[in-house]
Amino acid sequence: xxxxxxEKHTIVCLVENHFGVLARVSGLISARxxxxxxxxxxxxxxETLSRMTIVVEGDAATLEQVKRQLNRLVDVVxxxxxxxxxxxxxxLLLARVKADDKKREDxxxxxxxxxxxxxxxxxxxxxxxxxxxxxxxGLLEELRPFGITKLARTxxxxxxxx
Amino acid sequence: xxxxxxEKHTIVCLVENHFGVLARVSGLISARxxxxxxxxxxxxxxETLSRMTIVVEGDAATLEQVKRQLNRLVDVVxxxxxxxxxxxxxxLLLARVKADDKKREDxxxxxxxxxxxxxxxxxxxxxxxxxxxxxxxGLLEELRPFGITKLARTxxxxxxxx
Numbered sequence: 001x002x003x004x005x006x007e008k009h010t011i012v013c014l015v016e017n018h019f020g021v022l023a024r025v026s027g028l029i030s031a032r033x034x035x036x037x038x039x040x041x042x043x044x045x046x047e048t049l050s051r052m053t054i055v056v057e058g059d060a061a062t063l064e065q066v067k068r069q070l071n072r073l074v075d076v077v078x079x080x081x082x083x084x085x086x087x088x089x090x091x092l093l094l095a096r097v098k099a100d101d102k103k104r105e106d107x108x109x110x111x112x113x114x115x116x117x118x119x120x121x122x123x124x125x126x127x128x129x130x131x132x133x134x135x136x137x138g139l140l141e142e143l144r145p146f147g148i149t150k151l152a153r154t155x156x157x158x159x160x161x162x
Numbered sequence: 163x164x165x166x167x168x169e170k171h172t173i174v175c176l177v178e179n180h181f182g183v184l185a186r187v188s189g190l191i192s193a194r195x196x197x198x199x200x201x202x203x204x205x206x207x208x209e210t211l212s213r214m215t216i217v218v219e220g221d222a223a224t225l226e227q228v229k230r231q232l233n234r235l236v237d238v239v240x241x242x243x244x245x246x247x248x249x250x251x252x253x254l255l256l257a258r259v260k261a262d263d264k265k266r267e268d269x270x271x272x273x274x275x276x277x278x279x280x281x282x283x284x285x286x287x288x289x290x291x292x293x294x295x296x297x298x299x300g301l302l303e304e305l306r307p308f309g310i311t312k313l314a315r316t317x318x319x320x321x322x323x324x
Contacts, residue, residue, distance in 0.1 A: 012314075031182070039203050042253075043199070043315070044313050045302075045313050051314055088256070091316070122324065144207075154254060
């Protein structure tokens with residue numbers, strides 16, 4: 001909860017697919033007072049390994065401690081931080097947005113501007129969009145006046161540039 | 163690890179944004195022997211709440227117990243299971259794929275077939291794609307012969323149909 005020098009950090013954690021590894025990793029991060037802004041975890045091309053992308057907010061010194069402790073967990077194969085400018089990041093969102101016939105055209109224009117897809121419905125549609133965080137935040141800003149009744153975001157996934 | 167009647171279930175869990183809630187939720191699921199296939203968590207339009215989409219594999223009876231126990235956690239506001247056919251699901255993947263000049267055209271054709279974007283590079287590219295699980299599995303199948311050197315997937319995010 002400390003406000004001193006908190007920044008957002010993107011950590012990638014390669015872990016073995018064992019029961020409870022997600023609970024141990026997220027527990028350790030929370031125990032150090034880090035707020036987990038988003039977390040994605042999914043299998044990799046190696047079926048025995050999963051890749052977690054974790055966005056946390058906190059100061060750099062504490063983050064170093066957390067990384068050292070995570071490295072000591074038996075199921076953690078590797079952990080590294082992605083540095084600004086050295087990776088591409090994307091997330092995906094699904095939103096149900098109100099749009100009667102009168103508003104439908106306006107909504108289509110907003111979707112087109114952000115390269116988002118919309119699926120037709122009666123008085124609401126599902127908007128599907130991908131982009132980096134700020135792009136999706138911009139889209140949501142423009143969708144809000146229509147009325148967002150449901151929202152699911154994946155959180156960030158990221159890959160190092162060459 | 164039991165193999166009896168295991169199925170994949172998609173659970174949505176609406177939780178308060180408190181420290182440690184992710185660790186408690188994932189810990190409880192793992193403690194019951196459920197394998198978490200993917201998990202995404204991100205904030206909703208209500209900043210005090212996060213929405214988790216969890217894909218687990220296990221038998222239906224144990225899942226009912228897990229849902230009851232999760233409901234008892236103070237930070238869990240609501241939990242429900244999405245039934246096949248009643249939701250749309252998407253995930254996003256980023257993959258670094260080998261592709262020298264000779265292979266580049268073939269790779270572009272595969273990407274186009276799946277509506278995936280590719281970013282140019284020297285001897286490898288980043289492929290960015292969204293779709294449901296089987297669609298992305300199909301894409302990976304066709305990318306594998308090129309050589310996938312890195313892969314990050316968000317895991318499933320899902321929204322109820324109207």
